[in-house]
Amino acid sequence: MTSEPIPTPPAGDAMPDLPADGTGPQRLDPRSIVTTGLRYLRGLILPVIVVMISRGFSGDRVENAFTFGIPLAAAVLSVIGGAFHWAFSRYELTERELEVKTGFVSRQQRVVPVERIQAVDFEEAPLERILGLVRVRVETAASGHEQARIELNALGRAEAEALRTQLLTMRAHAGQAVALPTEDGQPASQASPPVSPAADEVEVLYRLSLRDLLLAGATSGRVGPAAAVLGLALQFGTDLMPRAWWDRVPWDSATHAGAQAIILAAIVLGLLAWLLAIGSTVLTFAGFELARHGRDTTHAPQLVIQHGLLDRKRRTIPLRRIQAIVAIETLFRQPFGFGEVRIESAGQAGGEEDASGVLVPFIRMREIPALLAAATPEFVVPLEGAALERPPVRAAQRYIVPQVIWTAVFCAAVNLAAWRWLDGAGWWPWTLAVGVLVPIAALLGWMEYRAAGWGLTPAHLVLRWRTVTGRNLLVTRRQRLQHRGTTANVFQRRARLATFHAAVASGGAGGHFALPHLEAGDAEWLLAELQPARTRAALRGPSGEG
């Protein structure tokens, strides 16, 4: 455990004066009718477009009126829906609980004890920002599950800030009554420090410059999804493109000009996908800012992450809930020495979007230790990458051979198909070119073997591994491990190898990590060394180690 002194809250600090006067059930801001309606409408856009396109524009005036009536009806319905949502939503702050009621068809009532509140986050879409509204999201340990999420659809900014302050103050004071257990599982002898965001100390740790933002987009893995989106758009695009242009292109792969046209089209598509990837990265991460609140130990320290050009996101992560840090160097970024840092934290609403686990989306790898020292000092490891223990040499073939076999089978299947069924198209001798994938697979396997490693310090477990997309370095604290294990299949057992598994708490899908093909003895040793008792002994001092 860290030896950070936990100060006792100032004595004689009574419960703060709650505005008990007139705090009955509160309504949301009436302007939320517009924003909620707009969000309903956004959900309806795709079906409306599909219906409109499928109806087509026949030229008949009555028919066309119907076609245009569809979006109008959708808009009206959305506004009515927004109005209903506003009319039937209430929230109430009682002495120890936040109570939220929503819905008119199926009524929902949620009660959150304030001690269970992990964080109060704000989100604002462009229109909400113009109207001065924020969506308030109350995070609890369970809010990784969709149904357990609590969201107040749009309050005025001042009102939201007041609610946040109040909730956090109440939680802090509730914490005095309930002694929260510490990381070791022992109940804390002292209460958790009070949180009063008003008196917060804020230190900005990282900002993304425009240059870094563009570089991040250019090297992001979003090219693939962007290409998929473009491909889908092309399905419609070919209809929009003037027929005459399309027909002039000689789309015949057999001819020289046709091959050129296809290659050119592929290059243009790739370039467009790349630009789209840059654009979407800029949209998501423009104005990225990572700040640490509560630098002095009188406040429960937390990280606050803000980003987004249009849809501005703000996430709050209490430091004590961070379970693990993962530094990721993707294939595109590794040559330039860049990477990103993600976190696993318990009870954060995760999985919903790509950005939810991001601590820093783009950073020079050599800046990471300094960043972690400032942001999450508990996860700074006195270990050089070279100091990691490695799988034995005989494990290398286990990394390489299966990949090569699968790739070879794939190549053989492609060639067989081309030779047997597409013979007429004249593709066959050319499809032999996919054979280059086999040495590439072998190289990737070798790189995966080279990257695999683990390290153990009295307080930390470090795992490093590579996937097809990039190299990952995981740092977690030993006491943050939930369960651990080994697996060994028949081949591994014959080679006396085993895969080591570790799991940390996580709101998202992540949280489970595996390091394949370690020396079996090493894996078993890790299992033993990570026993709670040995971890406690290791933390007490080096004397516990033999």
Added chain:
Amino acid sequence: MTDRTPPAPSTPVSRPDDPRAWIAAPDPDAEPGEGEASWPGLAAAYAVWPETEAVRARVIPPPVKRLDPRAKRLWIINNLIGVAFLVAIAVGIVLVLHRWRDLAMIWTVGIPVAVAVIGSIVAWADAAVRYRVWRYEIRADEVDLMHGLITRRRQLVPMARIQHVDTRQGPLERHYGLATVLFYTAAGGMEIPALSVEHAAEVRNQIAALAKVHDDL
């Protein structure tokens, strides 16, 4: 299932902390004459770590407790229900082919019978192997699970991480007087299948008592 009296273990029972012993180790709780048979080659196949004293001193001895012997019967019935579905599907397909595609009579009868026979053998073998390789142990600070024939899986769950414990009993399990113990950490759930009802309750209470002090995540 007829339970023959197994031959005496061919290997002498070694010290309980000998990793090689776990597959052949007799379970103190098992009914006499159940599941003590040695399985030539299997014990060696499961010994994966180097046998030096220094290493053995540092590894956690493998779990030794076995499931209730009735688990085998439960799983056989469970598997046979699955096989019955497969046979029904096979019969349907074969009848269609026979009626409209002139499938020969020998295949029409033979395929479902083959599915039934092979399925039953697999059902029995799967249950037997699964029962034979399942091991668990509940220690003061951890739950230790080990199972799987082709991929051997070992899981260690610190008591301090267990959020809550359940027992579950399906209709078949109730018939055999068995129950499953499930326990959950913040990273997912695990189970010890097919313990006798009394023992399951005992295990559940034991875990619940030992897990009382835990993190508030």
